[in-house]
Amino acid sequence: MAGVKLNDIWKIYDNGYEAVKNFKLEIEDGELLVLVGPSGCGKSTTLRMVAGLEEHTRGDIIIGDKCVNNVAPKDRDIAMVFQNYALYPHMTVYKNMAFGLTLRKFPKEEIARRVDYASKILGLEELLDRKPSQLSGGQRQRVAMGRAIVREPEAFLFDEPLSNLDAKMRVEMRKEILMLHERIDTTMIYVTHDQIEAMTLGDRICVMNIGVIEQVGEPRTVFDYPATVFVARFIGTPPMNLLEGRLTKKSGRYGFKSDCFECILPDHMQKLLDNQEADKEVLFGVRPKSLIISEAVEESTKCDAWISGKAGISEMLGEEILTHVECGSQGFIASIDPKYEGCLTEDNVEFALDMELAHVFDKETGRNLTIPELVKNDTTHWSNKIRQRSLRRRKQRDQETALV
Numbered sequence: 250m251a252g253v254k255l256n257d258i259w260k261i262y263d264n265g266y267e268a269v270k271n272f273k274l275e276i277e278d279g280e281l282l283v284l285v286g287p288s289g290c291g292k293s294t295t296l297r298m299v300a301g302l303e304e305h306t307r308g309d310i311i312i313g314d315k316c317v318n319n320v321a322p323k324d325r326d327i328a329m330v331f332q333n334y335a336l337y338p339h340m341t342v343y344k345n346m347a348f349g350l351t352l353r354k355f356p357k358e359e360i361a362r363r364v365d366y367a368s369k370i371l372g373l374e375e376l377l378d379r380k381p382s383q384l385s386g387g388q389r390q391r392v393a394m395g396r397a398i399v400r401e402p403e404a405f406l407f408d409e410p411l412s413n414l415d416a417k418m419r420v421e422m423r424k425e426i427l428m429l430h431e432r433i434d435t436t437m438i439y440v441t442h443d444q445i446e447a448m449t450l451g452d453r454i455c456v457m458n459i460g461v462i463e464q465v466g467e468p469r470t471v472f473d474y475p476a477t478v479f480v481a482r483f484i485g486t487p488p489m490n491l492l493e494g495r496l497t498k499k500s501g502r503y504g505f506k507s508d509c510f511e512c513i514l515p516d517h518m519q520k521l522l523d524n525q526e527a528d529k530e531v532l533f534g535v536r537p538k539s540l541i542i543s544e545a546v547e548e549s550t551k552c553d554a555w556i557s558g559k560a561g562i563s564e565m566l567g568e569e570i571l572t573h574v575e576c577g578s579q580g581f582i583a584s585i586d587p588k589y590e591g592c593l594t595e596d597n598v599e600f601a602l603d604m605e606l607a608h609v610f611d612k613e614t615g616r617n618l619t620i621p622e623l624v625k626n627d628t629t630h631w632s633n634k635i636r637q638r639s640l641r642r643r644k645q646r647d648q649e650t651a652l653v
């Protein structure tokens with residue numbers, strides 16, 4: 250097992266296109282890190298550079314304590330699971346899983362031990378004699394994972410492994426990947442364009458956009474404290490509402506003003522905004538769930554500000570209604586409890602704003618101006634958390650082994 254360090258990695262393709270720029274990331278030993286971003290942002294290129302399938306233009310790639318810049322893919326001691334499974338159709342499940350080890354001339358008994366171990370973890374014991382054509386999509390993906398597990402690599406790389414599966418199977422396989430990670434406790438780098446997959450799987454997620462890292466952090470932190478406008482729009486369904494306007498400053502306190510909404514910003518933002526020029530063009534961000542329809546506001550609820558508008562289209566999703574509200578020249582989406590559906594027919598619908606997780610972004614740079622320092626410097630805390638979990642699992646496994 251090993252951590253993976255990417256020290257200022259660049260990829261410039263032959264046609265001059267800079268697909269990955271200035272990429273600096275340290276993936277902890279035993280961590281499941283998800284690279285997420287829209288199609289074309291450079292996720293696969295990054296993963297393929299770690300695997301050695303794509304040559305990097307600049308920087309150092311370090312696996313464990315070894316710089317692998319000039320090490321061939323087969324000698325990097327990593328295993329990759331692809332979207333299209335890449336199974337051999339004429340071989341049985343057993344042979345598909347054993348193939349890499351056979352090529353490397355492993356003794357038969359060792360191959361049998363490893364295939365047996367992997368097939369037990371993945372629930373493939375009953376399917377070892379089948380050919381890939383006799384398996385479902387989910388089972389094929391499990392065989393592809395089994396083939397990676399038998400290698401006992403330092404790290405696993407997953408390139409959109411669930412993209413070919415239907416929605417129900419994807420949920421099932423997400424659970425299996427989490428269980429697999431829990432069980433084998435090996436470093437995993439997982440690429441996906443699906444933010445829900447990223448949020449549910451990652452110890453940390455790394456959000457990429459046009460070749461650069463926008464933010465790295467624990468999923469919840471990235472959701473609650475997006476570092477940029479891009480992250481605020483990319484993570485969360487529906488995305489964070491972003492209202493255009495300007496900062497104001499009255500009696501030493503910052504506020505926000507747009508054509509449809511005005512408020513004094515809460516205490517925790519005042520210090521963070523210190524020295525920002527009043528009148529600066531900004532975006533005010535608030536999640537649909539932080540807007541509480543007036544009928545649902547109780548006396549005890551702390552209401553820092555109110556916003557109102559005309560309710561337009563409503564999407565009934567069962568547990569919530571997403572209602573699109575027109576507000577001046579702008580609009581926002583609110584998530585409301587279906588029991589308040591009747592209130593949406595009124596001309597003017599009012600919402601209280603929960604400012605706890607509202608944010609102010611610099612319109613020009615896209616940076617979040619209201620992220621607390623504690624969240625920005627969260628990396629040490631994370632290292633400890635991952636290390637502790639890893640130690641706990643190893644202890645558990647040692648105890649289990651002692652009983653066998």
Ligand code: ADP
Pocket residue numbers: 262263264266268286287288289290291292293294295
């Ligand atoms: P992602 O995995 O995020 O969808 P990729 O890493 O596959 O993105 O691609 C990143 C960017 O690099 C894309 O704009 C893609 O068109 C470009 N790209 C990929 N391969 C090549 C290549 N061989 N030559 C030039 N550009 C490429």
